[in-house]
Amino acid sequence: MADKKIYQASTTAPVNIAVVKYWGKRDPKLNLPTNSSVSVTLSQADLRTHTTAACSSSFGNEDTLLLNSSPQDVTGARTQACFRELRALRSSLEASDSSLPKLSTLPLRIVSENNFPTAAGLASSAAGFAALVRAIANLYELPSSPTDLSRIARQGSGSACRSLFGGYVAWQMGSKADGSDSVAVEVAPASHWPTxxxxxxxxxxxxxxxxxxxxxxxxxxxxxxxxxxxxxxxxxxxxxxxxxxxxxxxxxxxxxxxxxxxxxxxxxxxxxxxxxxxxxxxxxxxxxxxxxxxxxxxxxxxxxxxxxxxxxxxxxxxxxxxxxxxxxxxxxxxxxxxxxxxxxxxxxxxxxxxxxxxxxxxxxxxxxxVGEGPIRTEESLIAENGEPLKK
Ligand code: DP6
Structure with missing residues (x-):
């Protein structure tokens, strides 16, 4: 019998507000910016996205995403780029260790909730993509650093790459055509300037x-x-x-x-x-x-x-x-x-x-x-039977 097990992991991720703004792309496909930027990560007590990523062969054929209980389109190039890159990293782990379950081949079910109004113009895409990438990286048990993951989140939404860190964060524009050096780095943790x-x-x-x-x-x-x-x-x-x-x-x-x-x-x-x-x-x-x-x-x-x-x-x-x-x-x-x-x-x-x-x-x-970066949580938005939990 095929393995119907449901694998899952959850995280929360913060909003960030830039103090040197990102505005302009030199490569719209890879989401590479025309200038570097700096932001302050805000406290998740007030503004955060909570995301659970799950995968199972029992989830049908398609990847799905539910945000505040409403289904979202995941066929867009940005979400697809994030899924593709994360699956590729998982797949190379699986290739080097045959005892690992082949999660990279299973459909993903993502459930997300914001603790603030999504449409309020409050950088929800930054917290959203940061949480999505972090949650899937947790699910796949990737050894990737926040900077590695920022390279992926950037392709979801530019400003999202800065939400992989807490405190004070720079997005270095980079100069390579493949975008491998266009990543977020910590300037200082929240504890450096907590006031x-x-x-x-x-x-x-x-x-x-x-x-x-x-x-x-x-x-x-x-x-x-x-x-x-x-x-x-x-x-x-x-x-x-x-x-x-x-x-x-x-x-x-x-x-x-x-x-x-x-x-x-x-x-x-x-x-x-x-x-x-x-x-x-x-x-x-x-x-x-x-x-x-x-x-x-x-x-x-x-x-x-x-x-x-x-x-x-x-x-x-x-x-x-x-x-x-x-x-x-x-x-x-x-x-x-x-x-x-x-x-x-x-x-x-x-x-x-x-x-x-x-x-x-x-x-x-x-x-x-000012607040912390993504925090792994055991609080799940998906029940053990794989169904999204009603809040
Ligand atoms: C004015 O990150 O939303 O908030 O990469 O196209 O998704 P895309 O753009 P997005 O742009 C944010 C612009 C800004 C400045 C900033 O956050 O740095």
Missing amino acids: MRALILVVSAEKKGVSSTSGMQITVATSKLFKHRAEVVVPQHMEMMEKAIKEKDFETFAKVTMMDSNSFHSVCLDTFPPIFYLNDVSRSAIRVVEDINKKAGKIVAAYTFDAGPNAVIYFEEENVEQVAGVLKSALGSLDGWQGRDIKVQDTEGVDAKAVQVLKEGVSRVILTS
């Missing part, structure tokens, strides 16, 4: 207008400013940012974060036709952060925006009242302060109109911090 906080202002929970994938392709094809960003601006930002992280120099970290976000959104505007990710609420968040810094007499907060209007504001715990306290005076009625008792500050010296726009335009806040 980093991130306040996410969810401005819109709608799916973004122009996806990152197509937006960056149009930028590469049409923006002349883009070349300057990739060749001159980003290399400078990379060097300054890695040094700032190593030295825990918040002012430089913050300045580069804000300038890099501004540079990225400038090349979006320089794209033809232009891409607008920031809206009036985003611009008000910038204004309020500027005023918070003026009020403090030094840089205590940094804003950054991805391919959508949501703001992420980085600050250090020691300045929680100066930063989050001011924003809480406008947004205190919203959920997401994680039960933290932050003393509300007065908004004197902070643009009253901008505060009002935030009050009207922000629908949710998430107060979180």
Whole structure:
């Protein structure tokens, strides 16, 4: 009788928010970027994808993926690339040890759940692909390092390669045509600078207008400013940012974060036709952060925006009242302060109109911090009989 055994393994993986942004592909097929990038991994207590990967000859003929209980298409080139590469690694293990079960030949059943709204524009593809790759690598018992796996996750979604690590992470663009040196590496673990906080202002929970994938392709094809960003601006930002992280120099970290976000959104505007990710609420968040810094007499907060209007504001715990306290005076009625008792500050010296726009335009806040990379878990989303568990 054929072996019907169900093999499975589970992991959780984090979201990351870049402080030097990835924007532009030099090879869309292999997902190779035109510049390096750096991100901060956020705590999985607030934002994470939980994934179980299973395989069995009893699963029919096809690979399947269920995200938050709804079936996803796995036939796309990106997911297929991840499956193919992971199977190839398993298959060479099987070739060198005939006692290993031939898991590489079995159909995969993947079940995933996010603990945050998938469509909120919160880098869900990064956590999603990182969790998918890590879970299958666990299932296949691959000896691969996080950097090895980042090479695979990158092909799912570029930013996903950085979610294989916790703390402060760089994606080195690499120069080889086959992409073998385009990988993520740790700049510093979360424990090196554990006081980093991130306040996410969810401005819109709608799916973004122009996806990152197509937006960056149009930028590469049409923006002349883009070349300057990739060749001159980003290399400078990379060097300054890695040094700032190593030295825990918040002012430089913050300045580069804000300038890099501004540079990225400038090349979006320089794209033809232009891409607008920031809206009036985003611009008000910038204004309020500027005023918070003026009020403090030094840089205590940094804003950054991805391919959508949501703001992420980085600050250090020691300045929680100066930063989050001011924003809480406008947004205190919203959920997401994680039960933290932050003393509300007065908004004197902070643009009253901008505060009002935030009050009207922000629908949710998430107060979180720097966190760990993927964590293996015994908590499974698939029952022993192979069926997805209902939550
Ligand atoms: C603005 O990683 O979503 O968030 O590789 O096409 O999947 P694909 O793009 P994606 O782009 C992220 C762009 C960004 C900046 C960043 O995270 O570095």
